Amino acid sequence: MPVISVAVGSLGIVVSAGAILAAILRASAQRKLSREAEQVLKPEAANGELVARAEVQAPREARRSADELLQEVAQKSKAVLYVVSNKTSDKFSLPNLTKYLRMKGVEVFEGSTPEDTIEVNALRLLQLLDSTASGPGSKPRAAPGAPLHHELIEEGVARADLDARFPAMKDAYVQQPLDYGRNSRYGDKWRISCYLVVMENWKPKIEAHPAMVECMGPVMDKCTDAFARWYCGIKSLASIDVSVMNAFVTRYRPVHEEDQLKKHIDGSNVDGSVILALPTDDPFEGGELYVWDGKPQKEYVYRMNPGDLLFLDNAVWHQAKPITSGTRWALVLFLRLQSPIAHGSCRPAG
Numbered sequence: 001m002p003v004i005s006v007a008v009g010s011l012g013i014v015v016s017a018g019a020i021l022a023a024i025l026r027a028s029a030q031r032k033l034s035r036e037a038e039q040v041l042k043p044e045a046a047n048g049e050l051v052a053r054a055e056v057q058a059p060r061e062a063r064r065s066a067d068e069l070l071q072e073v074a075q076k077s078k079a080v081l082y083v084v085s086n087k088t089s090d091k092f093s094l095p096n097l098t099k100y101l102r103m104k105g106v107e108v109f110e111g112s113t114p115e116d117t118i119e120v121n122a123l124r125l126l127q128l129l130d131s132t133a134s135g136p137g138s139k140p141r142a143a144p145g146a147p148l149h150h151e152l153i154e155e156g157v158a159r160a161d162l163d164a165r166f167p168a169m170k171d172a173y174v175q176q177p178l179d180y181g182r183n184s185r186y187g188d189k190w191r192i193s194c195y196l197v198v199m200e201n202w203k204p205k206i207e208a209h210p211a212m213v214e215c216m217g218p219v220m221d222k223c224t225d226a227f228a229r230w231y232c233g234i235k236s237l238a239s240i241d242v243s244v245m246n247a248f249v250t251r252y253r254p255v256h257e258e259d260q261l262k263k264h265i266d267g268s269n270v271d272g273s274v275i276l277a278l279p280t281d282d283p284f285e286g287g288e289l290y291v292w293d294g295k296p297q298k299e300y301v302y303r304m305n306p307g308d309l310l311f312l313d314n315a316v317w318h319q320a321k322p323i324t325s326g327t328r329w330a331l332v333l334f335l336r337l338q339s340p341i342a343h344g345s346c347r348p349a350g
Helices: 017-041 052-057 066-076 078-084 094-103 114-131 159-172 210-235
Strands: 003-008 011-016 150-153 193-197 241-252 261-264 272-277 289-293 298-302 309-313 317-320 323-325 328-338
Touching: 066 078, 066 114, 078 094, 078 114, 094 114, 150 210, 159 210, 193 210, 210 241, 210 272, 210 309, 210 328, 289 309
Parallel strands: none
Antiparallel strands: 003 011, 150 309, 193 241, 241 328, 261 317, 272 309, 272 328, 289 298, 289 317
C-alpha cells in the first residue's frame, strides 16, 4: 500500500491512501442520506401532501413494504381492503387500487416499476382514508359518546303520497338480476330489485326501468334532499353535494333468497344510504331492521312504518331480518357525497 506523508506544522503524519478514500466515501454517503431525508419531509406546494417521488427515493430502511401498507389499509377499512386487493385479499391489485383512487378523485402515480407504483398509490390511499374517516369536512368520531351515524326519521315522506303511488309502483316493478361482484355477500344472486338509477359497468348491463323512474323519481329526490339536511346537521356542514349512485325498489317475499338482507355494509364506495319503508297491500310479519352503531357498538332494532326514513352514514353495519309472511317493499338509495362547494344553510331532517 503506498503512503502519503503530510506535514502539519513541525509534525510529520503518515496517512494511507486507503484511509483517505474511505473517509471521502463516508462523507459522500452522509451527504446523500441528508438530501434524501430532506426530500421525504418536503411538503408539496400545491396541496400539502408529501411528494410521492421523495417517498420512493427515501432510504430503503425507512420505507414500508407493500404488505405492511396493505395491513394498514386493513386496519383502517376492511371494506376498502376488499376493493383494492386481489381475490385472496393478501396482496394489492394494481388495477383495483388505481381504479379506486381515480373513482375517489385522487391523482394516480405512475412509477418506473409496478412496485413503486403500488407503494406510492398505497400511501395516497392511506392519506385518503385518514382524511375521509369521518366523512367530507366532518369532525372526528372516535371520542366515546359521539353521535350515532344513523337515524330513523318517522314519516320523513308523507304516507298519503306513497299510498297514492303504490298501485303504479307495483305495476312498474320487474325483477332485474344484478351481479354486485366478488366483494358482495350476494354476488350475482341479487334479483329482487327494480332500478331507478344504475351505476355504470355492472354485469350484466341493466338500465333504469322507465316506469319505475316515472313513478318513484320524485320520491327519490325528496329522500336525497332530506339526507343532505340530516348529514349537514350531524357533520356541522354548510352544504353537501349529494348524487345518487344506485336507487332501487326492493320487494321481499317469504321465499328463499327473497326474504331478507343479511348483515352487511353498503360498500366502500358508498358514502351514505337511505332506506324508505313503502306501503304494501299484503301485510307482512318480521322484516325488522337491525343497525349496529356507536362506540362501544350497540344493536338497534327498528320496525319501520310506511314513510319512515332510515339514514346511514358510510360503513354502518345493518341487516333486514327475514319476513315470514306477506310482502315488504322498500326504496333504497346509495349515495356519493362531495365536499361542500357552496355556502348555504342546512338543518337536520325531522
